[in-house]
Amino acid sequence: MIKLTRFIWNNPGLFAKGVKGYLNQPVTPRLAQIILQYLNQTKLTVLQPWKRFGVFSAGFPTEIPAAMGYFPGYPEAYAALTGTAGCTVPPIEHAESLGYGRDLCSYMKTSIGACRMGWPEDFGGNRVADAYFSANLVCDTHLKWFEGEARLHGKPHFALDVPNLVAGESDERLEEYVDYVEAQFYDMIAFLEKETGKPFNEKKFFEIVNDSAEICRLFRELFEYRKRFPANAYFEWVRMFMLPMVSQWNQKDAIRYYSKELKKAQKRYKDQTSIEGGREKYRVLWEGITLWYNADLYQKVLAERGAYVVCEPYTYSFAGRSKPKGSLKETLRQMARDQIIVPFTLNLDRRIAYFNSLVEAFDLDGVILHANQSCRPSSTGLFDLQEALQKKWGIPVLMMNTDHCDPRAYAEGPMTTRIDGFVELMEAYVRRKGEGGPPSPENMKIKGGV
Amino acid sequence: MITVGIDIGSITTKIAMMENKKLVYTDLSLSGYDMTAAWKTIYEKMLQKTGRNETAVDAIVSTGYGRANVKIATRQITEISCHAAGARHFFPDVKAVIDIGGQDSKCIKMDDRGDVVDFVMNDKCAAGTGRFLEVMARALHVEIGDFAVMSKKAKKPVTISSMCTVFAESEVISMIATGESRENIIAGIHDSIASRMVSMMNRTGIEKPVVMTGGVSKNSGMRSAIEKRFGVKLGVPDEAQVCGAIGAAILASR
The missing domain is CATH 3.30.420.40 (ATPase, nucleotide binding domain)
Incomplete structure (x- = not known):
């Protein structure tokens, strides 16, 4: 709270802009309450020295440290929220003034810049953790970023090395990878026992894993309703809606919240495929991290043209936690498997097959591929994916060259021209689909970033 | 049928009039800072030179980066589709x-x-x-x-x-x-x-x-x-x- 007060005092204009940005998000009071509670609890750990504060990279198997009492702090979530507030440029520029390059991860630069400037969690910063936990399942930057923070503050760091699956790997090799990650989980348990001076709390662990699985199940079930017409929710909502699942905090409350949302969806659709209002004009898939600073892209620019993002593997990737198995070993092996096979990091063969299934299941009219300036891993393989989708479906594909958290990478004028062009192609595609003819054998794509 | 196309680019603003699918007029000027003034100037000049009244124009499509500035446009279409259509007019294949x-x-x-x-x-x-x-x-x-x-x-x-x-x-x-x-x-x-x-x-x-x-x-x-x-x-x-x-x-x- 002191940090926030200091931030408001020193940056009244920025704070006002941030509040405006937060209010521009399509968030219900209940979801806002959950997000605020999470941020406040993060801050309160300072006043609760008996509680341990861990800083985790996105997707890390938090269940294991959480079983040992670590509260999960996520610098990427804080940076994402700062993005929605429209306040990432000052911390990014501060980080760049410290020597971080322009093409490095804008989550990382937002976090590092905000931390060095003493900003609160609401604006990208975070307090010094008791321990840092990183995994490279979706990003290699995590390891060095967290290692650097841990060294800077003289705190321990646990790095989890998750192998990436590449095309053509056999099931035997996959099992070897599971062995490898499982072994590291035991290392993590030993690390936690050493840090806390307590034996691993298996009972608590199973309870957390069970709740994690239930949260993910509810999220996945809700995701299914996005296949209906019109979809139950669009990206600008889901990207905020996933925060209770991503933060892995107060799981019981998250279960209550998602259960209620699921009941609402069930009541809304019952057994119907289509309800009032019918189908969206254009149903779009978004691949890659969202543009946190640009809610208007989804709720105004695309929506005004009748285009709605009804599916995105990005949010779904966080919903892959499985139920606990009969033993600790089996549960850890399943967790390892869940870490390795994530929709966001599928190898090209699996990714193409996965996207083909999505085009059909969600009745898509277009695909936007986010070629992310500061997240090259998530941008790898996009051209091949584009070619494969166009070859099979003739579906329009927009390659959007910008950044997830750095608004300096988004040029509105040129981008709007591309989006308008994309919509013109979707118009023709939908017309052809309506005529009952096969998709055009020609490629239909828009590319940028030459 | 008389139709008009206005293309407001970053450097120049262009205008064209078609009458019954025949090109009857083209002109261009610098876009400058005030894009609205730029298109209005050449639009009025076009009406004057062709001896047409504004009410004779059946439809106007604006294009280019400044396309939103043409408030009287019937539709806005990207320059992508417009250049393709224009090129096809001269080279059908x-x-x-x-x-x-x-x-x-x-x-x-x-x-x-x-x-x-x-x-x-x-x-x-x-x-x-x-x-x-x-x-x-x-x-x-x-x-x-x-x-x-x-x-x-x-x-x-x-x-x-x-x-x-x-x-x-x-x-x-x-x-x-x-x-x-x-x-x-x-x-x-x-x-x-x-x-x-x-x-x-x-x-x-x-x-x-x-x-x-x-x-x-x-x-x-x-x-x-x-x-x-x-x-x-x-x-x-x-x-x-x-x-x-x-x-x-x-x-x-x-």
Whole structure:
């Protein structure tokens, strides 16, 4: 709270802009309450020295440290929220003034810049953790970023090395990878026992894993309703809606919240495929991290043209936690498997097959591929994916060259021209689909970033 | 049926009038700071010159980066579709369009029906655009209209390695300092843009015949560089610079 007060005092204009940005998000009071509670609890750990504060990279198997009492702090979530507030440029520029390059991860630069400037969690910063936990399942930057923070503050760091699956790997090799990650989980348990001076709390662990699985199940079930017409929710909502699942905090409350949302969806659709209002004009898939600073892209620019993002593997990737198995070993092996096979990091063969299934299941009219300036891993393989989708479906594909958290990478004028062009192609595609003819054998794509 | 197309680009604003699918008028002027004033001026001039009343105009399509400024437009359509339609007006068999404008460059792929099926655009970088040539002309103290003639006199075109306008300008200034001839430098500049365009064309997988539109198509040196690199003869409409506006007027009738 002191940090926030200091931030408001020193940056009244920025704070006002941030509040405006937060209010521009399509968030219900209940979801806002959950997000605020999470941020406040993060801050309160300072006043609760008996509680341990861990800083985790996105997707890390938090269940294991959480079983040992670590509260999960996520610098990427804080940076994402700062993005929605429209306040990432000052911390990014501060980080760049410290020597971080322009093409490095804008989550990382937002976090590092905000931390060095003493900003609160609401604006990208975070307090010094008791321990840092990183995994490279979706990003290699995590390891060095967290290692650097841990060294800077003289705190321990646990790095989890998750192998990436590449095309053509056999099931035997996959099992070897599971062995490898499982072994590291035991290392993590030993690390936690050493840090806390307590034996691993298996009972608590199973309870957390069970709740994690239930949260993910509810999220996945809700995701299914996005296949209906019109979809139950669009990206600008889901990207905020996933925060209770991503933060892995107060799981019981998250279960209550998602259960209620699921009941609402069930009541809304019952057994119907289509309800009032019918189908969206254009149903779009978004691949890659969202543009946190640009809610208007989804709720105004695309929506005004009748285009709605009804599916995105990005949010779904966080919903892959499985139920606990009969033993600790089996549960850890399943967790390892869940870490390795994530929709966001599928190898090209699996990714193409996965996207083909999505085009059909969600009745898509277009695909936007986010070629992310500061997240090259998530941008790898996009051209091949584009070619494969166009070859099979003739579906329009927009390659959007910008950044997830750095608004300096988004040029509105040129981008709007591309989006308008994309919509013109979707118009023709939908017309052809309506005529009952096969998709055009020609490629239909828009590319940028030459 | 009388239709009008207005194309507001970053450097010039273009206008075209079609009457019963026949081109009857074209004009252009600088866009300047006030794009609304720019299009209104040439719009009123067009009505005056053609002796038409505003009520005689059945539909107006605006295009280009400033398209939203034309409040009286019946529709707004991207310059991608408009350049394709304009090129098809002059070359009915066209399969691809290269448009190098002031702010961006694009390669457009079309199907047999003339529908746009693919395009590639440069992204947030002036390299390979008309603005790039302007910057280079300023650095070389040469009128941009003289680029074509001078480039043809080049004995040994230089290689411009920088892919960024600012760095390329520095590179050109360094070459001037070392005594390199303007002719060789200009030919090198054309070649660097051609190289960029050809890589865009290859990515799109475009087929012949290829038409070049936009203001830069007036530069025969530039055209030759692309033709040499891509190994294809480019078609250039008589009204290449106003091709987007012509396409807009055509699409206004649909």
